[in-house]
Amino acid sequence: MAKAFDIIIIGGSAGSVQVISQIIHELPAVLPVPVVIVLHRLKNVASEMSKILSAQTNKVIVEPDDKDPIKNSFIYLAPQNYHLLIESDFTFSLDYSEVVQYSRPSIDVTFESAAKVYGKKAFAVLLSGGNKDGTNGIGAVIVRGGKAIVQHPDSALYPAMPSAAIASNKGIPTLYPEQIIEYLNKNLNPSR
Amino acid sequence: MSRVIELTDQELTEVLQLINQLYGYDFTGYASASMHRRVYRFMHASGLNTYDDLRYNLSEQKATFEHFLEFISVNVTEMFRDPEFFKTIKEEVFPRLATYPLIRIWHAGCATGEEVFSMAILLKEAGLLERTRIYATDINPVNIEKAKKGIMTLQVIKDYTANYIKSGGSKDFSGYYTALYNNALISKELRENILFSQHNLVTDQVFNEFQLVCCRNVMIYFNKGLQNKVLHLLHDSLAPLGYLALGPKESLLFTDIADRFEVISPAFKIFRRNQ
């Protein structure tokens, strides 16, 4: 059976780590698609985030190296201090260029890149955060026919990021974390 | 909203071929996702909305190309980026370098020099700077000119000081520069043994033999084929048992010369050339 999407991209900033953990924890043990997480975090500190997330979710979360192939069932976390891009041959490229929306990694950069490569088959989720990163990326996913949802601002510790995306992308579904999980699971298990 | 129309893959290839023909800079082996972004940003900043505008302006005006080069060569950098990398170099590599009477180091893709000044500080603290010759090169002549001046804004110094401390530095960082208005001038003593010059990793040759080559966050801009080719150049520039340092997310494992290196630090991508 054809999958509803070929990649899940998740963006979050301040107040999103808990929600990301919760979502990843509740996803099926074996995923039919790759998951790419872009999370704003401190630069130049030894990166423990992938370990922390792995421990909290009982799943292995890896920071890709440049040109690593994107594999189904893998959960990737954008490395600190790089933008994470996707090439048309389904490999990652890292990019150390100027910050976008004060951020590197920037959610916009990864979402726009995924939108280009995956088109209709991209599924984007934007979570809590204190700035406007992600808004343009969500727009790019929608323009290319992909699907996008945002965390309901009422449930976000920092609602600015989802609110900005809602303001610029009329009619985008806003879901509470439990609903996001339910939605993903429904679409990842076509039999249900 | 911008009216710039993004190039197709085919158009991008044609533009890069045109540039190679007209100006002798070969970007055709650069990774496409990032190159598309750079070109888009360039078109946006230059008010060139279409492929035809871009082609026309690149062919007619050398100034357009010079501006283009500025956009393509991403010169973002900082001092002591990835502090623990520098700590590892100090602990794992310096003791070996210290056994040579004359040490040669090459920073390939040095941008505006911040990484090189960081290395010079560590060498100085280890008592090795006086017998080290550092060659620092970049494709972009504007970067090289800036690096030679050794001037940065005071604004960034606070971050750099924090990075320096995280790398294990214990001296007073302000001793390494002089403040002038809003700028910091890197002290002359640190810059004396550094030779900055232009060098293109894609088209230029081996020019010396080194005990340590740093090529960090440069090959991420290349596609796999070009990465492989450039790694041969870096390998051939190393003395036997010389060290190669890449960026923390750059791997040489998939290249056809992986077995000619020993892995020294998997986390910081430090390798050692075999005998």
Ligand SMILES: C[S@@+](CC[C@H](N)C(=O)[O-])C[C@H]1O[C@@H](n2cnc3c(N)ncnc32)[C@H](O)[C@@H]1O
């Ligand atoms: C992101 S900077 C990295 C600077 C520094 N090594 C660091 O990690 O902070 C990349 C640099 O590579 C240079 N570069 C790009 N292509 C090059 C080439 N073909 N040959 C030499 N340098 C190149 C760019 O001009 C730029 O200064």
